[in-house]
Amino acid sequence: MISTKNIHNNETILENELSYRNLFNTIEDAIYIQDEEGIFLDVNNGAIKMYGYIREEFIGQGPDFLSAPGKNNFELIKQKLDDAFNGIPQQMEFWGKKKDGTVFLKDVKLYQGIYFGKNVIIAHAQDITKRKKEEEKMQAALAEKNVLLKEVHHRVKNNLQAMIYLIEMQIEKLDDKKVQIFLRELQEQARTMSLVYEQLYQSDYLAKVDMDEYLTNLISNVIQAFSLDKNINFKVNAHNVSLDVEIAMPCGLIINELLTNSLKYAFPEEFEETPALDVELSYESKKITILVSDNGIGLPHNFDWENTDSLGLKLVNFWVKYQLAGSIKLDIKSGTNYIINFTYDR
Template identity: 35%
Template sequence: KYLYSIIHDISYRIKVEEELHLNEEKMRLLVEGTRELFFYTQDSYAKVTYISPSVELITGYKVKDWIGQSHWFVTDSEINKLAKQRTGKHLKGIKTKGPIIVEVRHANGNPILLEVFESPIIRQGKVTGVHGVAHDITKRVNAEKQIQKDLKIKETLLKEIHHRVKNNLSIIISLLNMQSEKIKTKKDAIDAFRKSRDRVYSMALIHEKLYNSEDLSGIDMKSYIEKIAGELLRTYSYDIKIQMNLDLENIFLDIDKAVPCGLIINELITNAIKHSFVNLDSGLINIILKRSENNENILIIKDNGIGLPEGFDILKQKSLGLRLINILTNQIDGKLEYSNNDGAVFKISFPK
């Protein structure tokens, strides 16, 4: 009788398996220690067998909610169909390149986007499941969308710049022509120059606010009025102590309304500073900008000066500034009202 035996050295295989297990543990510790992504494994039926704790921070669901599930709390988004097809290939042992994008419903109901790097798990030549790493890219995608939106707005704005500049130059030319008709003396010329400078500045400030704004589709009129009111007060209130009381809501206007509105504000403030406090030691100008209940914009400029002359009619005034107020109000489809109430009151209402 003979005894046959076969001895096979498996020490190398055991060593490799130990190193593989050690590497897997290192990877698991690395992934579980981050809040930016989570690690997961799925069996051959695509059911989750393991998922790292950071999934709770990213999705709002606890680890126990995921174990044994295969639907991944996914939405009905079109991109998830492609993700399911990719996972199906991995379960067949077909490797693919690059990440897949999965849209998952957060526990709070909001959709989040995950960038997933996934590959098949192959043991002894057989596919036993898939494993992967998922990274929350929702903020990045939203930021990219906002950048694209801003670029589109800027492109539209750049296309209109030449048109806007041409229109504004035409306005300046018209203003200068109208102003030149009033010049008779050297004093008239100096006064005309100052008024023209202020009007050009009011228009330039509108463009400055627009180009420096995060929202390029509108001009912040609150900050605009604060700046131009301060500039006009420093320019003209050298003979009298004048205070300004500003009550301004956060209202944004597109450039087509902002330019004429800015010129109106310039004329009314200048008129109040120069003519409302004759023979007075001090004065107060109230500027109000608000949104009415019927969604109209309301601009009120009121002073506590000598008031408007009896029988005042803006249409019969020779002053270019007052004529401009009426013309520009019509340009923005507004309604101009004026009265005396312990001083002059000008109220302009115009559509949003």
């Protein structure tokens, strides 16, 4: 005779199983319960809908039953199942094959769990085929955009190079030294802009400029143009900072102008030391600091550089204040030192 207590226990077990089954099947994604070897002990309606098999066809099978032939690494899958069973959550992509033969890609997350008192693996899977196709389309579109952008950079660089060459031709025809110097300065401004596009064209990353490489090339060009065969020592340190193109360009023009001034005025014939130029660019706490220094004769203590007649310094002041929304200070205690600060939230 069955006791009332046993009947109550059986009813409780049945109620618990029904509650579990209802909860299990309310999850739209596919859920698989697997033993230590990866054999399916149970699946929810989401898994049935995903593959098209009935529940009984899953039970007792392993991951190979659901796999698209030749598209999954089962040694890796076995390792991930072992790790998940031992309490280390795992994630992987799995190529599945539905009952109707459709091949699709799913994202699978594996966790340790308990199933009616037994340690098991709980697998949660989502069909990501559509998402992957969209990602591939976006990658293709991005690659096409990058090709077009590289071509734009290349053409802009070529146009600037043509302008530099035409200016050089005019310089060779002129005898007026002042006009020659003016055109040489104009030429170096064009070259400064050209360097940005040349670096972007050669780079895999088309939105930012590596300032170490850019400034090293820039200062080399300026020295070559204005050193008048003097031996110039120079140092560049941009602390591995990369800047957006629209910020790198005015920075380059400012530094070009300040270096040009140093080479023109800081080292007269009677200067006995070895001329030296120093350019440093750093980024900290959302602020860029640029230091442009020389060890030359310096400027007069009463020199008002912000109200000078020098077109170059007027341009520097304009670029700093209106293009970079920054500030610039002059230190003439030893040589000439310009300190530029502006906010940059990268």
